[in-house]
Amino acid sequence: MIRAVDHIEKMSPYALAELKAPAGKRVVSLSQNEALRAPSPLAIEAAASALAAGHLYPDPDWWALRVALAERHAIAAAGILCGNGSMELIGCLTRAFADEQGAVLAPAHAYPFFETATRLARARFDRAPETRDGVSVDALLDAVRPDTRIVLVANPGNPTGTRISRSELCRLRNGLPGQVLLVIDEAYGEFADRLDAPMFDLIDGGDTVVLRTFSKAYALAGMRVGWGYFPTAIADQLRKVMNPNNVSAAGQAAAAAALVDQGYMRETCALTGRLRDRFVDRLRLAGFNLTESFTNFAIVRFASIDAARRADGALRAEGVIARAQGGAGLPDCLRITIGAADTLDLAAGLLEHWAEAERA
DSSP: OOOOOHHHHTSOOOOOOOOOOOTTOOOEEOSSOOOSSOOOHHHHHHHHHHGGGTTSOOOTTOHHHHHHHHHHHTOOGGGEEEESSHHHHHHHHHHHHOBTTBEEEEETTOOTHHHHHHHHTTOOEEEEOEETTEEOHHHHHHHOOTTEEEEEEESSOTTTOOOOOHHHHHHHHHHSOTTSEEEEEOTTHHHHGGGOOOOGGGGGGSSEEEEEESSSTTOOGGGOOEEEEOOHHHHHHHTTTSOTTOSOHHHHHHHHHHHHOHHHHHHHHHHHHHHHHHHHHHHHHTTOEEOOOSSSEEEEEOSSHHHHHHHHHHHHTTTEEOEEEGGGTEEEEEEEEOOOHHHHHHHHHHHHHHHHHHHO
């Protein structure tokens, strides 16, 4: 029987939450950081209309979507590349710019797919310690090695929910050697845009990439549309390893229409923020440990790994699926997506009941 190449055999599959509920219970998924409501009606209509041309391949250059993104963010359309979710772009960046002789560096509790993408490129994956408040720029700079090729930072962070200020990100960029590519993954950027700290201008230096997605604030996770802003030299190399026709026609149409309906997206972010803050306050009042989140999820830290497992079990017993964070180096934590109000009330009530039983 044929075997996979060595570096693939040594890898573990990228793990998603197991969406199974006990018999008689409905699944309440609070594990995937999906939006709490459906996409904009304009996006739904545009995707449906695009199906009439479903016999044709989609635009391989995503031109209408790039123009719409450029207008929305006041950036150059030529610097925009689109992917089958931002995960595709992360994977292509590591394949294009890292290898056995070039390492990738990320914070200790980084988005786990960063490591998966690095392993696929056969590169070494290094981690820098984080502080209680999140990513430490000083720790990242101290962890740079002569063979470091890429630094990957999610901002706001997943799974921590924390945020790095613009000034700190600029300090990171200025402190990195010129041959190191800084990739800022802003998958949850729209939830923090109210702080008015855009990073797109860093692209002008030629050594920074900013990524975003339509999966979260725009509620298009099922359409798989990500995008990024790239220096020309980086984009030219990336196109060599990207799949042609990678974003479906329906996905491109839905994303472009969603950009038009900014009011709907902002309303989604505002509603999410209100529910998130109410959920966090309720759990803190019940004695749980939560840090401030700038995303559409909250992370709960428990007294021990075993306590986190027991709490996870109590939720799953009623069909509520949170996300354990062992893969991100936080085995004493559960990440809980901000879903509809009734699902959050259910989750909070179950955790309150669990905590009371633990204290008894």
